[in-house]
Amino acid sequence: MLTLPSATLSAATTWQSRRPSRTRWQNGATMREALTAAASRRVTRPAPLRQAVYDALTELIVSGSLKPGQHLVEAELAEHLGVSRQPVREALQRLQTAGWVDLRPAQGAFVHSPTEEEAAQLLGVRAVLETYSAQLAAQHAKPEDIERLWELQQDGVDALAEGDVERLVAANTALHEFITSVADNAVLAELISQVGQKVRWYYTPIAKPRGKEAWNEHSQLIKAIAKGDADRAGEVMRKHTERTTDFYRKQISAGASQG
């Protein structure tokens, strides 16, 4: 049985009351208030299985345990994960909408096989989304945001110096994600997250991360954001993502066999 990452329930699992409830706290604020406030943070969440299954399958796909084109048999997944077919099916529905699997009627789920064309399109879309993200970030950034950006930048530079590839990739992701969070646009953040995860899925196995040059570009980007120069921030980010795109494409055309 595989372990379900039930801890990964994510913040999306809001847990609030259906209605304001009859008992009105507005006027008659009695005792038990502090107690209720303390206990309101339930320790044991019901943890919907479908969410855990969704996370588990996404992880299995991204990590490559489930290969593109592979047929996902519901009963098999259910047994491996120790649940019934029902939560598995619900997770598969979401995976389809998110683009991780293809659901063929009466045949079941298959891990999505991205074509090179689709991968190229993903990079293009990511570029415009990231550009917009940088522009918004430049408009909304506060001093403490800039501070944090430089910290993340330093993390990346350190990882680069130490040759720690895994940490380097993590630092890069963290920096871009923080810029997106500074941009303060939830719709944009959601799309970037979707697209970015797919890009990493497709390119991480066949391309190594960029090096010093990329982090110099990050540095310029942060400076532009710090100045509140949205145009320049967007332009720097646009070139940055374009260079990353070229970098990936070159490695692909050069042949993926350079482990």
Place this chain on the structure above:
Amino acid sequence: MLTLPSATLSAATTWQSRRPSRTRWQNGATMREALTAAASRRVTRPAPLRQAVYDALTELIVSGSLKPGQHLVEAELAEHLGVSRQPVREALQRLQTAGWVDLRPAQGAFVHSPTEEEAAQLLGVRAVLETYSAQLAAQHAKPEDIERLWELQQDGVDALAEGDVERLVAANTALHEFITSVADNAVLAELISQVGQKVRWYYTPIAKPRGKEAWNEHSQLIKAIAKGDADRAGEVMRKHTERTTDFYRKQISAGASQG
């Protein structure tokens, strides 16, 4: 019982064999080839209920029959649609990922209530996506595409002259969608579709469509695309969507009561 738009199965329902099948058509191309090719387009598709339910619920939400914040009781929906709870649940999963409903654990599905902030963010994201779409369209457009664009433009101008609001909105959508199809980026098209549908859902009930000015801008846009001038096409589209954004915002701040 509500009618299920089962005809709306969409092209996404690919229907091909799980594996290349043992019978290899590569070498031994025998008879029955033409026959098979003709019969391959099955007339009677199984029509997965979940898809029909998904389409039906989306329609109900977009049309306003199901109001934002409304609690969707599975058993109720199932009975109305004449199916069991299972397909309903699967459809709800997809609706959640697409952002149409919020799923609260142990409480069920609620029609998503977009905030004004979210609506504004949608407009911003749509602007950058449409801009990119216009740029790509300018790069990829063929002569026959330009021809078709002018036809669609004429449709809109005619509808405007006749004061046919419904046809005007349809023409506008058709023009933008065709530009996206010319852009030839499936990933982009998918995102624009998602965002666009949400924008229409939010703004159509409270804002009237733009008039002559918008179609003049369309005309400029088509000219730029015809010349293959990606920069100008993008710039025109960017201003076009920004003006639409302003147009919507003004009507909202002016108060929605201007039937």
Place this chain on the structure above:
DNA sequence: CGATCGAGTTCTGTATACAGAAGCCTGTAT
């Protein structure tokens, strides 16, 4: 020897059943 047909198997699609949680209502005490 190869293609076709048909029975058996596997898997999906859908329906139904059951357990547990959340909300609602009534009764009771202060």
Place this chain on the structure above:
DNA sequence: ATACAGGCTTCTGTATACAGAACTCGATCG
């Protein structure tokens, strides 16, 4: 009269059962 407590009802979450479609494999016929 108000607040709390308990039982009752409703709904979700999950599991199981069953029908039908698709695939597999072997037998038969050309």
